[in-house]
Amino acid sequence: MIQKDKSLSPIIDIENLGFDMGAHLLVKRGLAAIPVGSELLVKGSAANWQVQLSAWCREQGHSVRFCREGEQTEQTRHEVALVCRGSAESERWTQAEKTGFSDVKKEGAVAEEAQPNWGLAARGATTEAGGPAFHFRLNKKTDIWASNASELYAHAVAAQWDPEKAIVWSEPRQHSQEMEDAVIQVMTYMIENENAALLVPARFLGQLHPHFREVQALLAIQVADEARHIEVFTRRIRLYGGEPAVSTAGGQASLKTLLDEPDFSVAGFLLSILGEGTFVDLLQFMHQYAPDAVTRQMCLLAARDEARHVSFGMSHLREHLEKDPMLQGRLRTATEARFEGLAKTSGLNAEVFDSLILIAAGECTPAAIAQGFQRVQNLLREMENGRRSRLEKLGFTAQESQRLASLHTRNFM
Amino acid sequence: MSRRFTLGAVAYAPKVITIWEGFKDYFSQHRFDFDYILYSNYEAQVEAMFEGAIDAAWNSPLAWIRAERMGRARGTPVSFGPMRDTDQDLTSVLVVRKEAGISSLQDLRAKNIGFGAVDSPQARLIPLIHLRQSGLVADKDYRARVFDVLGGKHGDHIGGERDAAIALMKREVDATWMIDGNYQAFSQEGTLPSGETVVLARTENYDHCIFTLAPGIAKESVNQFSEILLSMKWSDSKVRPLLELEGLKEWRPGRTKGFTLLNQAVESEHFYDSKGQIIEPNYRY
Numbered sequence: 001m002i003q004k005d006k007s008l009s010p011i012i013d014i015e016n017l018g019f020d021m022g023a024h025l026l027v028k029r030g031l032a033a034i035p036v037g038s039e040l041l042v043k044g045s046a047a048n049w050q051v052q053l054s055a056w057c058r059e060q061g062h063s064v065r066f067c068r069e070g071e072q073t074e075q076t077r078h079e080v081a082l083v084c085r086g087s088a089e090s091e092r093w094t095q096a097e098k099t100g101f102s103d104v105k106k107e108g109a110v111a112e113e114a115q116p117n118w119g120l121a122a123r124g125a126t127t128e129a130g131g132p133a134f135h136f137r138l139n140k141k142t143d144i145w146a147s148n149a150s151e152l153y154a155h156a157v158a159a160q161w162d163p164e165k166a167i168v169w170s171e172p173r174q175h176s177q178e179m180e181d182a183v184i185q186v187m188t189y190m191i192e193n194e195n196a197a198l199l200v201p202a203r204f205l206g207q208l209h210p211h212f213r214e215v216q217a218l219l220a221i222q223v224a225d226e227a228r229h230i231e232v233f234t235r236r237i238r239l240y241g242g243e244p245a246v247s248t249a250g251g252q253a254s255l256k257t258l259l260d261e262p263d264f265s266v267a268g269f270l271l272s273i274l275g276e277g278t279f280v281d282l283l284q285f286m287h288q289y290a291p292d293a294v295t296r297q298m299c300l301l302a303a304r305d306e307a308r309h310v311s312f313g314m315s316h317l318r319e320h321l322e323k324d325p326m327l328q329g330r331l332r333t334a335t336e337a338r339f340e341g342l343a344k345t346s347g348l349n350a351e352v353f354d355s356l357i358l359i360a361a362g363e364c365t366p367a368a369i370a371q372g373f374q375r376v377q378n379l380l381r382e383m384e385n386g387r388r389s390r391l392e393k394l395g396f397t398a399q400e401s402q403r404l405a406s407l408h409t410r411n412f413m
Numbered sequence: 414m415s416r417r418f419t420l421g422a423v424a425y426a427p428k429v430i431t432i433w434e435g436f437k438d439y440f441s442q443h444r445f446d447f448d449y450i451l452y453s454n455y456e457a458q459v460e461a462m463f464e465g466a467i468d469a470a471w472n473s474p475l476a477w478i479r480a481e482r483m484g485r486a487r488g489t490p491v492s493f494g495p496m497r498d499t500d501q502d503l504t505s506v507l508v509v510r511k512e513a514g515i516s517s518l519q520d521l522r523a524k525n526i527g528f529g530a531v532d533s534p535q536a537r538l539i540p541l542i543h544l545r546q547s548g549l550v551a552d553k554d555y556r557a558r559v560f561d562v563l564g565g566k567h568g569d570h571i572g573g574e575r576d577a578a579i580a581l582m583k584r585e586v587d588a589t590w591m592i593d594g595n596y597q598a599f600s601q602e603g604t605l606p607s608g609e610t611v612v613l614a615r616t617e618n619y620d621h622c623i624f625t626l627a628p629g630i631a632k633e634s635v636n637q638f639s640e641i642l643l644s645m646k647w648s649d650s651k652v653r654p655l656l657e658l659e660g661l662k663e664w665r666p667g668r669t670k671g672f673t674l675l676n677q678a679v680e681s682e683h684f685y686d687s688k689g690q691i692i693e694p695n696y697r698y
């Protein structure tokens with residue numbers, strides 16, 4: 001307890017608390033209440049508290065002197081210490097910086113540019129000057145921000161699902177081996193696509209300044225979503241004793257272009273707006289036509305997650321385009337460049353295409369195959385329409401949207 | 414062009430490189446041509462100073478005493494520069510377990526007392542003379558157990574004191590010495606469980622490290638070197654990390670009055686002779 005007398009130094013009595021039991025906390029508290037250069041009178045009764053106080057004061061930059069009974073004033077019946085508050089602690093914070101506010105809704109909460117020396121500090125913290133510089137490449141708000149990131153993150157957290165509980169894995173197989181092989185081929189293909197969808201945000205996550213906490217959280221949960229998709233698709237392959245089928249060079253070449261894109265917005269455009277948006281249609285197709293309930297369930301759940309990823313991409317790009325209209329040209333160029341780059345590859349592998357026809361057909365009769373083929377054609381049309389619609393929402397003209405939508409990789413993602 | 418000022422320092426831990434690289438950069442910013450040489454032990458550093466290899470040495474108090482004796486014996490006296498605020502008015506404490514029922518130094522007769530390294534001023538030499546002045550002589554009135562690590566580093570390494578503190582809690586020794594700041598540090602890290610130990614004795618105040626200047630060194634260089642150090646401000650965020658690493662808030666003008674106790678200990682414990690030659694037979698470095 002700190003006592004104060006008008007004419008004397010403030011007093012703190014640490015009683016029998018030793019510095020090996022946290023007495024420094026009380027002294028620190030007492031010193032915080034007085035100006036630099038003023039004295040705090042410390043009383044104590046723990047064994048050799050004076051030794052420990054001296055060592056602590058030396059380390060903290062405070063000076064200390066001891067008075068014996070009668071030497072000082074009436075206060076000092078026993079030996080007491082007079083600790084003079086040093087300036088080290090306050091000087092430490094003279095060049096400190098405030099880093100916005102934790103509440104994203106507060107004016108000035110998120111900086112337009114996060115500084116390297118803010119490092120890993122919580123947004124809103126006061127950072128001591130002289131800390132190390134963290135060179136996070138993505139440190140400008142415009143380049144990565146979406147105003148609804150915190151809402152999207154909250155939705156994502158609420159929508160997390162446990163594969164063990166959300167999917168009924170015990171269903172016996174009732175479809176043919178041929179149909180099972182088709183499902184396995186599609187799952188194999190989806191896993192490699194999900195690997196790309198996991199790695200692209202994961203790479204940016206490591207380059208993003210933690211000041212942009214909401215986007216950081218959203219990318220992190222996006223990565224977790226994709227990890228879960230990879231898990232359930234793998235479990236589906238193994239459900240009836242299968243192993244993954246084939247992976248083509250063309251498919252991987254298409255996905256590699258996503259990993260090679262260094263620009264956050266361009267990569268988000270190619271992955272989320274064009275790729276994952278298209279993938280949502282594919283997952284819904286699988287939800288509708290897959291021969292077994294397990295596949296249908298997981299594709300529905302995964303489609304919901306992917307739709308959320310698309311939402312973030314749309315929100316970010318709308319805001320970025322508003323602030324930097326030149327971005328539209330970069331997005332156009334990136335789409336064209338990717339098309340040119342993939343022109344010599346085969347696009348969607350024949351095994352996947354045929355598997356989709358078979359799955360949509362449900363059986364191998366000519367009439368069913370014709371229907372399956374028709375359904376896959378409808379899927380491709382829906383995919384292209386979806387891309388066109390999203391491009392128009394981003395401000396591309398109808399004609400341009402049509403052209404760019406058609407340039408998207410035949411590999412879907 | 415003025416001659417480069419070369420400082421010797423002992424590499425008692427990897428951070429020493431970071432520290433002196435930082436100082437080198439700082440001196441360079443102040444247009445002072447500075448470099449450093451690291452030695453693995455203080456004895457080699459002190460000898461190197463008399464061989465002309467270095468202009469100054471960041472010396473332990475024991476190394477200062479040796480340099481001072483060697484300089485005097487050779488007719489080429491050394492002088493001194495600044496020291497840290499945290500080098501002034503230190504004490505060492507003798508710690509016992511609370512439950513051991515040891516309440517005075519006399520209770521330690523025929524008991525085991527733990528010390529730091531053989532060449533540690535704070536955890537062996539000064540404690541030895543403190544006990545001697547209280548009528549207790551090592552291996553006559555009590556058994557001295559030395560926790561000798563990293564010889565030649567004059568106890569700069571905390572290891573010996575920590576080993577001795579651990580031995581105290583394992584009841585391998587009845588009491589143990591450490592610098593007062595380490596009593597605080599060992600309590601915080603839990604090596605000494607809170608409330609289970611008490612300080613039985615405390616030495617007189619003494620001083621610790623000090624810059625030692627080679628015989629005949631140009632005054633101009635020394636003044637510039639000292640002025641730059643003394644102008645370092647804790648409030649400067651560019652300087653503060655260096656000061657934190659080296660463990661100080663400010664540099665202060667040096668003084669030698671705080672080495673009296675250690676000088677007496679060196680004499681009574683036969684560590685160096687009057688010419689600065691090593692006479693302690695158990696000293697390995």
